[in-house]
Amino acid sequence: MTDSNPSPSVSGDADNAHAPGWERAVLEKLAMATLEEQRRARRWRNAIRVSWLLLVVVLAWIALHRGGTPTDVSKPHTALVEIQGEIASGGEASAELVVSAIRSAFEDEGAQAVVLLINSPGGSPVQAGIINDEIRRLKAQYNKPVYAVVEETCASAAYYVAVAADQIFVDKASVVGSIGVLMDGFGFTGLMDKLGVERRLLTAGENKGFMDPFSPQTEKQRAFAQAMLDQIHQQFIEVVKTGRGDRLKVTPETFSGLFWTGKQAVEMGLADQLGNVDYVAREVVKAEDVIDYSVRDNVAERLVKRFGASIGESAVRALRHMEPLR
Incomplete structure (x- = not known):
């Protein structure tokens, strides 16, 4: 005797995996995730640049009020x-x-x-x-x-x-x-x-x-x-x-x-x-x-003297290239 009931069909993810357009959905998710990661990285870079600028301002203020x-x-x-x-x-x-x-x-x-x-x-x-x-x-x-x-x-x-x-x-x-x-x-x-x-020293002047x-x-x-x-x-x-x-x-x-x-x-x-x-x-x-x-001179003042010029230059460069938050 054979079973008159038809075999149940496979459902769920197997059907969805073979549904039309699934590749596009996956690519869209990957693209959105990549964009979100880029936004986070951009926010982080801008936050670091602003922090450097604030540090320069604080150290300069301390130096001027020593x-x-x-x-x-x-x-x-x-x-x-x-x-x-x-x-x-x-x-x-x-x-x-x-x-x-x-x-x-x-x-x-x-x-x-x-x-x-x-x-x-x-x-x-x-x-x-x-x-x-x-x-x-x-x-x-x-x-x-x-x-x-x-x-x-x-x-x-x-x-x-x-x-x-x-x-x-x-x-x-x-x-x-x-x-x-x-x-x-x-x-x-x-x-x-x-x-x-052998020492090889060249000079102009006796x-x-x-x-x-x-x-x-x-x-x-x-x-x-x-x-x-x-x-x-x-x-x-x-x-x-x-x-x-x-x-x-x-x-x-x-x-x-x-x-x-x-x-x-x-x-x-x-x-x-x-x-x-x-x-x-x-x-x-x-x-x-x-x-x-x-x-x-305190520690902050010495930092201003030693690193102030390079930090200031980096801060200006960062401001020039600062990207808007999205």
Whole structure:
């Protein structure tokens, strides 16, 4: 006996898969998905570009509003300017930042005196000279006293700055002095000869490459460099003598580049007496309130200086090529 009922037909996806136009439907779905992915990528790129632009604006605002000067400077106070770390262009103890802070301190009527809080091993004689000259100019213009207070170290270029002050205060264990100039480097000519390495240096000018560590130094070149160092050293000596005057007890070692403890520095006339910032403000200036005028670079400012130009250029380029959101 045969089944009179017909076999059930296959339904569902099998029928749809073979239905007319299914390929078109699939392609449309793929096209719509691709368009949506492109829109998302475009939105993401534009969001990143806007974020970079906002970052540049924020960092620029921080850079323009830097500084440690407080708002209330009308009351009598002691103005403090810190000189910390290496005295060098682009650093926190650069002439640009230190001079800016010192000028602000002198200009405020409430500042009874300016105290330089120094903790520096030295640095550039040029930067130190700029600071020293400006301190002396401002002292004459505003008729305000300047005191230097040494914490750990006041050596070389830092002492070059300190001698512009009317008095120098130190801790008994501070390191003071190092009145000298140096130029250092390395010479690898002997090692190169042993290794069989040939240095190929082309110059236009007989002495253009005389500081090259891979080339030999002639006696004439060495004498030239030494004469330059001696001249800068003599400038340093004159600044110290002018700043310290009769208080300085000159010995054969005074300008030899040696350094001494704070206690020894007082005995030699390199410093005046022991004391810290609080002591100077309270007992010497007679204004116990200490206001910090130091101008400091923070992390954001350093980012502005280091990356600001390239980021700004990228932001402008991004704005020019920004695609509209769809």
